[in-house]
Amino acid sequence: xxxxxxxxxxxxxxxxxxxxxxxxxxxxxxxxxxxxxxxxxxxxxxxxxxxxxxxxxxxxxxxxxxxxxxxxxxxxxxxxxxxxxxxxxxxxxxxxxxxxxxxxxxxxxxxxxxxxxxxxxxxxxxxxxxxxxxxxxxxxxxxxxxxxxxxxxxxxxxxxxxxxxxxxxxxxxxxxxxxxxxxxxxxxxxxxxxxxxxxxxxxxxxxxxxxxxxxxxxxxxxxxxxxxxxxxxxxxxxxxxxxxxxxxxxxxxxxxxxxxxxxxxxxxxxxxxxxxxxxxxxxxxx
Amino acid sequence: xxxxxxxxxxxxxxxxxxxxxxxxxxxxxxxxxxxxxxxxxxxxxxxxxxxxxxxxxxxxxxxxxxxxxxxxxxxxxxxxxxxxxxxxxxxxxxxxxxxxxxxxxxxxxxxxxxxxxxxxxxxxxxxxxxxxxxxxxxxxxxxxxxxxxxxxxxxxxxxxxxxxxxxxxxxxxxxxxxxxxxxxxxxxxxxxxxxxxxxxxxxxxxxxxxxxxxxxxxx
Numbered sequence: 001x002x003x004x005x006x007x008x009x010x011x012x013x014x015x016x017x018x019x020x021x022x023x024x025x026x027x028x029x030x031x032x033x034x035x036x037x038x039x040x041x042x043x044x045x046x047x048x049x050x051x052x053x054x055x056x057x058x059x060x061x062x063x064x065x066x067x068x069x070x071x072x073x074x075x076x077x078x079x080x081x082x083x084x085x086x087x088x089x090x091x092x093x094x095x096x097x098x099x100x101x102x103x104x105x106x107x108x109x110x111x112x113x114x115x116x117x118x119x120x121x122x123x124x125x126x127x128x129x130x131x132x133x134x135x136x137x138x139x140x141x142x143x144x145x146x147x148x149x150x151x152x153x154x155x156x157x158x159x160x161x162x163x164x165x166x167x168x169x170x171x172x173x174x175x176x177x178x179x180x181x182x183x184x185x186x187x188x189x190x191x192x193x194x195x196x197x198x199x200x201x202x203x204x205x206x207x208x209x210x211x212x213x214x215x216x217x218x219x220x221x222x223x224x225x226x227x228x229x230x231x232x233x234x235x236x237x238x239x240x241x242x243x244x245x246x247x248x249x250x251x252x253x254x255x256x257x258x259x260x261x262x263x264x265x266x267x268x269x270x271x272x273x274x275x276x277x278x279x280x281x282x283x284x285x286x
Numbered sequence: 287x288x289x290x291x292x293x294x295x296x297x298x299x300x301x302x303x304x305x306x307x308x309x310x311x312x313x314x315x316x317x318x319x320x321x322x323x324x325x326x327x328x329x330x331x332x333x334x335x336x337x338x339x340x341x342x343x344x345x346x347x348x349x350x351x352x353x354x355x356x357x358x359x360x361x362x363x364x365x366x367x368x369x370x371x372x373x374x375x376x377x378x379x380x381x382x383x384x385x386x387x388x389x390x391x392x393x394x395x396x397x398x399x400x401x402x403x404x405x406x407x408x409x410x411x412x413x414x415x416x417x418x419x420x421x422x423x424x425x426x427x428x429x430x431x432x433x434x435x436x437x438x439x440x441x442x443x444x445x446x447x448x449x450x451x452x453x454x455x456x457x458x459x460x461x462x463x464x465x466x467x468x469x470x471x472x473x474x475x476x477x478x479x480x481x482x483x484x485x486x487x488x489x490x491x492x493x494x495x496x497x498x499x500x501x502x503x504x505x
Contacts, residue, residue: 023329024329027414123478133418133459134478227337230292230332230334230337252416252417253332254332254334264294
């Protein structure tokens, strides 16, 4: 293990190590996992010149508190939780600095990157924690986080700071229409139901997590369940109550609910940052 | 056999209309063919009862649908392979599940009869899915077919042996679940720390698609 960089004083509502996930294990029933908002996670790593698959810490909403154990470069991106450091930029911490996220203002997931990336045990090739499958464990009070040592971040000479461009930062309270492609059961839904889906605003339900995001609105007419078949992240499933469920990164690998569409990979990261109550619309591609 | 696009990077092939040994032998034939000769840009494949999903890397295969017809032809041939006769794996079960009595009463059977019918066949693992290593087993005696619970349990513990529709399976991790629980096994069907430190990763999964399984009643 590399140098110790943080001690978790409080994990808040949830803190896990995530990277770009573990593709290739779906056929054994293992979901891909990985950072829910890969856009924000990507920028956290990029600010520090880390490899794109370097593990970051993903915090849910608010409440986390960490103590720095050494002097190091970090970057915080994603949801606004009133972080105690400047966000969307490379920041230098000193030993004993306390980093905290006291109050969630917008968005859902906060990302913390450290120079050269956090270190964690790898399961099936990835450090992403998939707690239900006992692949890794969420961080708890007292957990110590270490970093890798393959690179060392330095600001280029004469540069005062490194920040993410404004146009890359997102207003998580007003997502753009999410782009959708057809999924295998598209043809089974009536014209009326497809129109109902694309013409209305759906509210993200509070029953949403890393497994799936539930949406509430005027329900679609449910179809009979299908024989279980493979399910991709971003799939819009219509269960018997007619209220859609979008499969997220820890979601089941097979399922028997008819699938109307598939949210574009890039827009799944947008959806992941929509907190309960935020309204989303969908837009059909092709 | 036919196929549909599933988003921009994936193709879903349907190789059978009905669940059963015939569908499984096609599935195994196709899966083995993909393992031996993976098409360029294939990231992963996911076999299920009557379908198989192929996921491609868009940098290598920007439009998988152009490759679909050739793959279809290839799968028609690969699907002719015969199922291999594998050793039967035995799973000890205590028939003490929360839903056992209700299930027996619903079919005017005794608990004893339900256990006998469940223990009798040699099952095949049709697919893994839902949670890591969760085996979907068939064929279940039609007299035991039971719809899923109207509202799923918030937590079903690992090792629970259950019936959902026309299938039986074993919960491999603590998770929510809607199948009818008829018993429990002490066997760890999925164990992330099983196997040698540098051994093959798939040692975590005790059952694989195509495996043959029998339940042994224990007290």
